[in-house]
Amino acid sequence: MPLWTFFGLSRGRATTPWPLRKGDQGQVGVLGMPRLDPTRCEEGCRECTLGCPTQALHTEEGAGVGLDYGRCVVCQLCTEVCPTGALRPSTDWAFGVRRREDLVWAEAASSESGRRLEAKIRRVFGRSLHVRHLDAGSCNGCESELQALNNPFYNLHRLGVFFTPSPRFADLLLVTGSVTYAMRGPLREAYEAMPQPRWVMASGTCAVSGGVPGGGYAAGRGVEGVLPVDLYLPGCPPNPAAVIEALLLLLERMPQCMQGGRLGR
Amino acid sequence: MALLCSGRDTARGWRALNGTERYDVDPAQLLDACRELLAAGGRMQMAYAWFPEPGVPEVRYLGESGPRRPFLMWRSRPPAGSLASLAQVSPLLGWYEREMTDLCGLQFEGHPEPLPLVLHEGVETSLPPLDPRYPAQEPVSFEPAAWQLPEVHGRDVQLLPFGPVRADVVESAQMLFFYIGEGILHFHPRLFFKHRGMERSFEGRAPEHAMVVAERVSGVGSVAHALAYCQAVETAAGCTVPVRARWLRALLAELERLYNHLHYLGYLCHTTTLKVGEAEGKLLEERAKQINGRLTGSRLLRGLLVPGGLRRDLDTDTLDGPIVALGREVARYTARLERTNSHLDRLMTTGALGRELARDQGATGPVERASGLDRDLRRDHAYAAYDELPPGVAVGVGGDAYARMQVRIAEIEASLSWIRRAAATMPAGIVRGPWRLPPGAEGLGWSESPRGGLYYAVHLDDRGRLARVKIKSPSFSNWRVFPFTVHDTNMMDYAINEASFGLTIAGCDR
Numbered sequence: 001m002p003l004w005t006f007f008g009l010s011r012g013r014a015t016t017p018w019p020l021r022k023g024d025q026g027q028v029g030v031l032g033m034p035r036l037d038p039t040r041c042e043e044g045c046r047e048c049t050l051g052c053p054t055q056a057l058h059t060e061e062g063a064g065v066g067l068d069y070g071r072c073v074v075c076q077l078c079t080e081v082c083p084t085g086a087l088r089p090s091t092d093w094a095f096g097v098r099r100r101e102d103l104v105w106a107e108a109a110s111s112e113s114g115r116r117l118e119a120k121i122r123r124v125f126g127r128s129l130h131v132r133h134l135d136a137g138s139c140n141g142c143e144s145e146l147q148a149l150n151n152p153f154y155n156l157h158r159l160g161v162f163f164t165p166s167p168r169f170a171d172l173l174l175v176t177g178s179v180t181y182a183m184r185g186p187l188r189e190a191y192e193a194m195p196q197p198r199w200v201m202a203s204g205t206c207a208v209s210g211g212v213p214g215g216g217y218a219a220g221r222g223v224e225g226v227l228p229v230d231l232y233l234p235g236c237p238p239n240p241a242a243v244i245e246a247l248l249l250l251l252e253r254m255p256q257c258m259q260g261g262r263l264g265r
Numbered sequence: 266m267a268l269l270c271s272g273r274d275t276a277r278g279w280r281a282l283n284g285t286e287r288y289d290v291d292p293a294q295l296l297d298a299c300r301e302l303l304a305a306g307g308r309m310q311m312a313y314a315w316f317p318e319p320g321v322p323e324v325r326y327l328g329e330s331g332p333r334r335p336f337l338m339w340r341s342r343p344p345a346g347s348l349a350s351l352a353q354v355s356p357l358l359g360w361y362e363r364e365m366t367d368l369c370g371l372q373f374e375g376h377p378e379p380l381p382l383v384l385h386e387g388v389e390t391s392l393p394p395l396d397p398r399y400p401a402q403e404p405v406s407f408e409p410a411a412w413q414l415p416e417v418h419g420r421d422v423q424l425l426p427f428g429p430v431r432a433d434v435v436e437s438a439q440m441l442f443f444y445i446g447e448g449i450l451h452f453h454p455r456l457f458f459k460h461r462g463m464e465r466s467f468e469g470r471a472p473e474h475a476m477v478v479a480e481r482v483s484g485v486g487s488v489a490h491a492l493a494y495c496q497a498v499e500t501a502a503g504c505t506v507p508v509r510a511r512w513l514r515a516l517l518a519e520l521e522r523l524y525n526h527l528h529y530l531g532y533l534c535h536t537t538t539l540k541v542g543e544a545e546g547k548l549l550e551e552r553a554k555q556i557n558g559r560l561t562g563s564r565l566l567r568g569l570l571v572p573g574g575l576r577r578d579l580d581t582d583t584l585d586g587p588i589v590a591l592g593r594e595v596a597r598y599t600a601r602l603e604r605t606n607s608h609l610d611r612l613m614t615t616g617a618l619g620r621e622l623a624r625d626q627g628a629t630g631p632v633e634r635a636s637g638l639d640r641d642l643r644r645d646h647a648y649a650a651y652d653e654l655p656p657g658v659a660v661g662v663g664g665d666a667y668a669r670m671q672v673r674i675a676e677i678e679a680s681l682s683w684i685r686r687a688a689a690t691m692p693a694g695i696v697r698g699p700w701r702l703p704p705g706a707e708g709l710g711w712s713e714s715p716r717g718g719l720y721y722a723v724h725l726d727d728r729g730r731l732a733r734v735k736i737k738s739p740s741f742s743n744w745r746v747f748p749f750t751v752h753d754t755n756m757m758d759y760a761i762n763e764a765s766f767g768l769t770i771a772g773c774d775r
Binding site: 007028051211 | 402459466541565
């Protein structure tokens with residue numbers, strides 16, 4: 001055992017200084033949601049909507065192509081078929097938002113709610129947060145990335161965020177998966193067991209909108225309609241840095257980047 | 266095929282397909298055919314049903330007579346929706362038959378455990394959900410109802426229901442322990458809380474897009490699932506895949522094995538409370554995922570496979586440096602694990618799975634290899650580039666948690682060296698070939714995922730859309746085996762034993 005202590009010490013610091021200071025986010029080369037530039041769309045072109053497996057891209061009445069990032073599973077099919085470059089691959093992944101509408105591409109981005117400072121949250125939590133994760137029917141991809149948060153590289157503890165085994169100790173219920181018929185009851189019960197005030201985060205596109213399995217006979221369509229959602233983070237899966245940004249957004253320690261379907265830093 | 270053409274008229278040969286021999290089997294002869302296959306040293310793999318016409322189910326059985334010999338696909342039309350249960354002679358088929366009862370409405374006479382499995386007690390549906398007449402977007406109605414548990418009686422016997430929401434960041438499932446003090450008398454996992462109907466969500470999709478669905482059946486098996494799916498479609502289309510794409514596919518599959526097994530080692534240390542070992546394992550997993558991200562744009566290696574090859578080419582020239590560096594750290598780490606008595610003490614003799622049990626109940630992957638069964642789809646039914654560069658297959662003895670860890674450590678080493686050799690000799694050329702599917706075609710594809718044998722059976726409708734996709738996932742097999750290693754053990758070892766199996770619930774529940 002002393003050997004392991006020595007080994008651990010000799011490995012030095014593995015943790016990134018990000019996001020407290022400049023540093024490696026660990027997502028070099030990782031593709032995120034596609035970027036849309038509707039001015040490049042050709043009249044009547046519907047190539048992207050035909051292959052989109054979750055109808056994140058859709059045709060709007062009398063308008064061009066609409067994009068809902070809350071449904072995007074980052075499959076990149078649209079960026080491959082787009083003939084004009086209106087949809088391009090990007091490395092954008094900081095998509096945490098407080099209002100579901102902010103994930104939908106809007107002609108004019110509204111600026112009101114996203115930047116609103118919710119002083120209440122800061123007052124309640126100070127700078128710390130206890131999270132109860134609940135898998136309501138995921139593919140385990142989200143869990144794989146959530147488990148990574150506690151590895152030495154991201155080391156979530158240093159930011160004052162802790163996963164807790166019991167909903168009784170939790171401030172935030174972090175839900176993954178599309179909420180299957182069999183998990184709807186346990187999800188509600190876990191929420192009921194949490195002390196107030198309590199918050200809910202829908203993490204991953206399945207929890208935001210149902211994702212690839214959404215609908216059908218068993219899968220459900222995400223957390224909305226089952227519990228009140230305070231924070232939406234689409235992604236398939238959201239990478240650990242995206243989860244960290246979203247958690248800090250909830251604590252008002254980082255600004256919301258996404259407004260009206262557009263990223264602005 | 267000597268086995269089924271041995272003079273007895275149990276089966277009629279049907280059109281053979283790449284890697285699979287297919288037979289029509291008379292429902293009355295199924296039990297005999299199964300006994301014959303087992304007696305000759307063969308093994309059943311899976312069974313599923315589909316509806317070639319609305320309301321007319323057809324049952325398929327997949328068997329294997331041995332390595333490097335074609336798979337056997339039997340088809341049988343159940344008269345009046347009922348067949349003899351083959352679980353009586355091949356226990357591993359028990360869960361497949363219960364699944365067919367739940368999802369396709371078929372009955373199996375003489376089934377040893379005629380209970381619901383995939384759909385929980387209290388589910389009501391207008392029709393079986395996999396019947397094409399069942400409306401695609403209609404949710405089942407569900408009012409939780411009591412379920413039937415094994416009866417365990419005796420003084421001081423207690424029942425501990427744990428889950429479906431369990432401590433830690435883990436997947437949802439309920440574990441029921443009948444116990445006295447520290448001793449577990451009987452263990453009953455209650456799964457399928459996460460059943461999402463993934464097989465049904467393939468239906469109606471275009472085959473060139475549905476690998477996106479396959480990648481999301483089991484997130485940490487994205488490559489293995491997409492690969493088995495693509496190979497099933499390619500078999501149906503009768504197309505060949507460009508050689509560079511075949512090599513890159515296998516390279517991706519080995520990168521997937523690498524990060525999965527590193528995660529496994531870290532998580533195993535978590536259960537034996539070896540804290541620095543846990544941190545190091547998770548850090549190495551993170552390194553592997555970051556290598557994946559830089560190489561492919563996806564930490565889980567998604568968005569690359571497509572029927573016919575790959576969606577884009579990859580630059581593997583810069584891969585060697587990071588893999589060598591990772592390999593050096595992995596070697597230091599695993600050598601230390603192998604010298605840590607406190608860790609090994611908790612693993613040795615824990616969760617022992619005997620060879621016969623592993624075989625009869627259908628264990629697969631590192632779990633069966635740790636129990637001495639020398640089987641690996643990469644070698645025995647080679648696909649992608651594994652015929653040109655065979656993988657090292659590690660086989661253990663003992664069948665305990667220690668053997669399972671050793672097999673995985675050996676597989677990490679084998680994957681690292683396979684990746685380096687493949688990257689060094691990667692053939693040049695295009696990565697995507699043309700293909701066209703005849704309407705009504707079908708195909709079988711397989712891959713050896715980090716957790717074991719994975720099969721996809723794909724059926725097309727007459728418009729060239731997917732009519733039925735069956736997924737046989739390795740965790741479905743291993744979850745069936747796992748309880749046998751928990752009965753009559755103790756609570757202290759449970760978490761270690763579960764971690765040593767390396768199961769996913771998403772893959773099992775689908």
